[in-house]
Amino acid sequence: MTTSYQVMTIPTNIEDRNYQDRILQDVSRTFALTIPQLPPSLYPVIGNAYLLCRIVDTVEDDNGLSSEQTRKFTDMFIRVVSGEIPAEAFAEALYPLLSTHTIPAEHDLIKNTPAVIRITHSFNATQRNALERCVRIMGQGMADYQDCESLAGLKDLAALDRYCYHVAGVVGEMLTELFSDYSDEIGRNKQTLMALSVSFGQGLQMTNILKDIWEDRKRGACWLPQDIFREQGFDLADLRPGISDPRFHQGLAVLIGIAKAHLRNALTYTCMIPSKEAGIRRFCLWALGMAVLTLNKINRNRNFDEGNQVKISRQSVKATVLLTSLLARQDWALEKVFAWTSRQLPEVDILGKKV
Template identity: 75%
Template sequence: MPKIATLDDMRYQEHILQGVSRTFALTIPQLPPALRQVIGNAYLLCRIVDTVEDDNALSSEQTRQLAEMFVAVVNGEVEAETFAQTLYPLLSKHTIPAEHELIKHTPAVIRITHSFNPAQRRALERCIRIMGDGMVAYQQAESLAGLENLAAMDRYCYHVAGVVGEMLTELFCDYSPGINHSKPALMALSVSFGQGLQMTNILKDIWEDRKRGACWLPQDIFLQEGFDLNNLEPGCSDPGFHNGLGVLIGIARHHLQNALAYTCLIPPEETGIRRFCLWAIGMAILTLNKINQKRDFTEGSQVKISRRSVKTSILITSLLAKQDWALQKLFKLTAKGLPENKRNSIVI
């Protein structure tokens, strides 16, 4: 018999969200009450998969086994306690304390997961299965040489973020008949939304990823500009590298423009869901601007947007949340200095 989620479990979920994500701790409370719990839980499930994939102390085989075990936990086929007791002692100092705590309390998170309606559970289970499979495959292929080409980057972004866009769309449509009316159009844009956010993170985290032996940049984009990613070092001033970054910034901008189109398909009266989307888009565009202006940055903190910028973006997008024309004008103004997308990016 499934274990029932308790009030303490709910409180724990709210508490740990503050520790593992500044962004989602801001955006999730904007959602309607009926969505806050399930989307907060979905984020924590994805974070657990991330933790399994990111901890370098785990061997490839351990990563694969733990990812498969967690998929089975979410599906209700393996006890969450077994997973937590297996993974927790293996975590290294590379994993932040809040993630150590999250793994330790996996049973509380899963009790909430198993309390959702069948449609919500199906959406979460599908997302975690695809994410787990993809992350294991890419973890085994990690290298400083980068991904083979832009299509490979698209596939990587789908497994870690595009599928999250699909899951959120399923949850939004389950919540609201009005949103469900636009489901085909929303689903068509959902992967692009996720990719825009993920590409922004990849660009921001180039140097942190390289420190742990990974590079998610596409080789072909840089080779076309005359630069080999094998030669990449912090402080690189090679014009070919900077030009390659410009191409990827333009592609990310295009995906974020699709993310705005997605948001405008949400009925204006669903202001909480619109704010949830708009705040993420706003922070991503501001981050792209910083990366574009400082292509020779050597660590993510140099292109991190300030708290003041975050507050300003939140205020403006909240005031304009119901006005599509104003949001489109704001996006155009904010993205004015960014390169245009001149390459095709394959969205799965």
């Protein structure tokens, strides 16, 4: 039976909107920078979508929760978003169980889940459906992968593709759904954009995986695909911080090249957004530009042993923002900038074979 939570459109209030704006600043400087570039009608829903995903991520990452608790709260939150159960029940049950591993801003976010959900339930049916689908696929997929976390790595590149879809590709699909709902002109290319959006998400996620190799290992996880490194003669079981094995570095090069190929698709996606929608283009371009710069740092320093060593500087972020904003409407210029900034990255086709 469909509950009243599902069918009602709940008016949002200024306190909830102010909270959403504030907590975005606290949980993600990057998204707090990019989301305001969006058109005013998209800014609230995409900001809310990010917070929903961040709540799922908080549940999955808190090492104080058992596997059973993680799955329980993930399933519970999926039902909260779809309106089957009240958000207060979720927040009151989870908040006291969070560990110090979870940052204070995320503690605050969980405590104030009802405010976030009130905003979620204020959107139109198409927007709510897109958010609900994303949270459901992401939550179920991340819970499944948490059960098989280990230092052995993922079985193969196909497993990495599936993981990236659950944590990032589905977000690209959600954004495309929201963009298409916002603009009929964007919606005319929806089918093509949907496929490219999954690739866009994978490029960003692979960049994060490569940057966070050593931080992930500290908590017992490795998202690198075994087959890519086995082809180079390297066993991920032998992976240690500070390793200088050229076989491992060559495996990294293949993954960097695959990420680059996905980011090239991200540029194609961005250029399919009408040039008059400069705000949406900036939203995409800033994430794309920072990912390319991060891949460059990883590529130049393949023996890094902590993420801070390959983190791009604030100056680089500012330069990316300035340049892509100036060129946001000019496809030919964006193509040239991508080619120039990624010229030193390995060339690998989307299947992971060198070309």
